[in-house]
Amino acid sequence: MKPTATIAAVMTAILAGCSSSPTEESLPTIDLSANLPTKEIFIEDIADVTFTPLETTDSFITRGNLTSITDKHIAVANNGRDGELFIFDRTTGRAISHINRKGQGAGDYTDFSHAVLSNHSDEIYIVCSGLKKIMVYDLKGNLLRELPYALPDDRYIKINSLAEYDADHLLAFLTIGSPRLDTSDSHHAIISKADGTITQSLPISITTPESSVYSKDDFVAVSILPTIGTTPDGWAFFRISSDTIFTLTPDRTLTPLLTRTPSIHTSDPQTFLYPTTATSDIIFLVAVEKTFDIDKMEGFPSTHIAYDRNDRKTYSVQLKSRALGPDYTFTTEPGRLFTPTNPIIAAIALPAETLRDLNLSQPLKTIVETLDEEANPVIMIATAR
Secondary structure (H helix, E strand, C coil), X not given: CCCEXXXXXXXXXXXXXXXXXXXXXXXCEEECCCCCCEEEXXXXXXXXXXXXXXXXXXXXXXXXXXXXXXXXXXEEECCCCCCCEEEEECCCCCEEEEECCECCCCCCECCCCEEEECCCCCEEEEEECCCCEEEEEECCCCEEEEEECCCCCCCCEEEEEEEECCCCEEEEEEEECXXXXXXXXXXXXXXXXXXXXXXXXXXXXXXXXXXXXXXXXCEEEECCCCCEEEECCEEEECCCCCCEEEEECCXXXXXXXXXXXXXXXXXXXXXXXXXXXXXXXXXXXEEEXXXXXXXXXXXXXXXXXXXXXXXXXXXXXXXXXHHHCCCCEEECCCCCCCCCCCCEEEEEEECHHHHCCCCCCCCHHHHHHCCCCCCCCEEEEEECC
């Protein structure tokens, strides 16, 4: 079997040249029922790529699940449940801070699902679902303030995705009313960093609520699908109950980016489609089937898809890197903590043991030769040109 890895990527799509909102007929349409031709794409052809080995010490040992990257810092966690969060220098990989505020005391979190660094200040925003608060800390783990997001009527609410919108606001997708169903009340929102109030709701209308939860008899499995991506001048929004993916422009206007067929409401098996990486020429997406093999405990199979905006064709794509050799192919899984922001279009934590088995090129080969089996991962970051 060829080696693979999970790439944490949500990306950009360029709508240059569109002087008005696209009509339904002009939108790219992804046909999920088609037998797609295969296309091989190297990430170096669409982005500038760097590799940063994370420093390893007795108190800085991590699985390397990316949670956030800024111009200066990289934040990684283990799984969010153990409370561990590690902050490194983005350029050198030097260990800066080890935070764990999991507990029951004042200023602690009971868990976290997202940890977002600020590009505008030395703050980090940690979503604690148990307390229904966004906890704001400095980079040493000192509590600065709490941003509650519980609803006054005690309805179910969860932050599905979180990103930094600007110097004063966060961007989130709020799942409201049901942990299993994409209800009509769920929506994207711009949230104040100062007190957690919603300064603007950004709803995408739906007709029939859908669910990414697979259930059969007493068995339940959940596929967590990313709902926020980035574009060069804004953001990309995905909802599992909508056939259309939208962009949010700087003037806070929602504009359709692409649509799909068959509809999410009629596809069999039900297949979700969300955007990952994109450039001005290609929009990368992932199709996820809501199927599960209980005997093998394997489910939600995913497929890379690329829409070429020049020839207006859709491909099944293999995303590769020349630095990692010809046998290495990236895979994308829907569950992750990481939501990139411009100009980052992709990032991945590469375990040292995986890298040693690959036919690497320089300078990555020299970097890996200095790492032992216990070393922290190497972070690959791809930025838009």
